[in-house]
Amino acid sequence: MLNARIKLRHLQAFLEVARQRSFGRAAERLAITQPGISKTIRELEEALDASLFERTPKGVALTQAGLTLLRHAGPAIRALEEGVAAIGEGRTTASWLKVGALSTVESRLLPEAILRWQAATVGECGVNVVTGPSAFLLSRLRRGELDLVVGRMTEAREILDLAYEHLFYERLVLMVRRGHPLADVTALEPATLVRYPWVLPPPQTTLRQQVDSFFVRHGLEVPARRLETLSLPLSRGYVMGSDAVWVAPEEAARDAAAMGTLCELSLALEERGGSVGLCTNASLAPSLALERFCETLRGMAADVS
Numbered sequence: 001m002l003n004a005r006i007k008l009r010h011l012q013a014f015l016e017v018a019r020q021r022s023f024g025r026a027a028e029r030l031a032i033t034q035p036g037i038s039k040t041i042r043e044l045e046e047a048l049d050a051s052l053f054e055r056t057p058k059g060v061a062l063t064q065a066g067l068t069l070l071r072h073a074g075p076a077i078r079a080l081e082e083g084v085a086a087i088g089e090g091r092t093t094a095s096w097l098k099v100g101a102l103s104t105v106e107s108r109l110l111p112e113a114i115l116r117w118q119a120a121t122v123g124e125c126g127v128n129v130v131t132g133p134s135a136f137l138l139s140r141l142r143r144g145e146l147d148l149v150v151g152r153m154t155e156a157r158e159i160l161d162l163a164y165e166h167l168f169y170e171r172l173v174l175m176v177r178r179g180h181p182l183a184d185v186t187a188l189e190p191a192t193l194v195r196y197p198w199v200l201p202p203p204q205t206t207l208r209q210q211v212d213s214f215f216v217r218h219g220l221e222v223p224a225r226r227l228e229t230l231s232l233p234l235s236r237g238y239v240m241g242s243d244a245v246w247v248a249p250e251e252a253a254r255d256a257a258a259m260g261t262l263c264e265l266s267l268a269l270e271e272r273g274g275s276v277g278l279c280t281n282a283s284l285a286p287s288l289a290l291e292r293f294c295e296t297l298r299g300m301a302a303d304v305s
Helices: 008-020 023-030 034-048 064-092 109-120 134-142 206-217 232-240 250-259 288-304
Strands: 053-056 059-062 095-101 125-131 148-152 163-170 172-177 198-200 226-228 245-249 262-264 274-280
Touching: 008 023, 008 034, 008 064, 023 034, 059 064, 064 134, 095 134, 095 288, 109 125, 109 288, 125 134, 134 148, 134 274, 148 288, 163 288, 172 206, 172 232, 172 250, 198 232, 206 245, 226 232, 232 245, 232 250, 232 262, 245 250, 250 262, 274 288
Parallel strands: 095 125, 095 148, 198 226, 198 245
Antiparallel strands: 053 059, 148 274, 163 274, 172 245, 172 262
């Protein structure tokens, strides 16, 4: 039985502090004073007889007890929100999804899946898409703030206690602009590539792990002249206006390659590619809208395969 001393405001305050890693920022988001949120967290810790946060040079961090509560409190609050929303949906027949998207699916898979799902859905339907690194998106999924995450993420440590479903494999490819000095070189040596700028995924992302492994295998240093970003438009624009080499998801580069504005280099970054799939929080019962959207993704994956 839930401790009667624990109120909804306690859990909301706890989740916001865990999200912001700061009492001050959490207080601002909740529109209360910092002493007020500190008092609320203290009341929760007293009710649980456990310390939930510890102070660090970078703010506050969750204790083991805090991590345990986070694993359950986030989905619980989300389930309550879904229950309230379901009552409204029963009156309005509206469907709403919150989807985390990695850069590997932004160009083709996700836009087409949303269009197909909306075309097959009766009544109002909308999708809120959040982009970012896998660690950020999977953390939000664990807290119940997203319905699912789509993309290449199996290497992320945050995926361990979530449900992952493989859809298809996709390679990272090395792309350059048309007319680049290396565009027509058929026997390309890895050492030649470091003479040029690179466009790379940021450090500590799952895609960057594959790039770093490539450089280690060939005994090379990551080029000092580089742009680190997950933004596909920024990457494409930078490469089109320079001699940079872009580490691109195959899907993101397909259209530009077909039009001849970008060329894939002859040297393979990886042979098979990584698993692109969908990740859900198994502790949350999926809505009918989510089940139908996942089925749409599965059908599209079958076409890709």
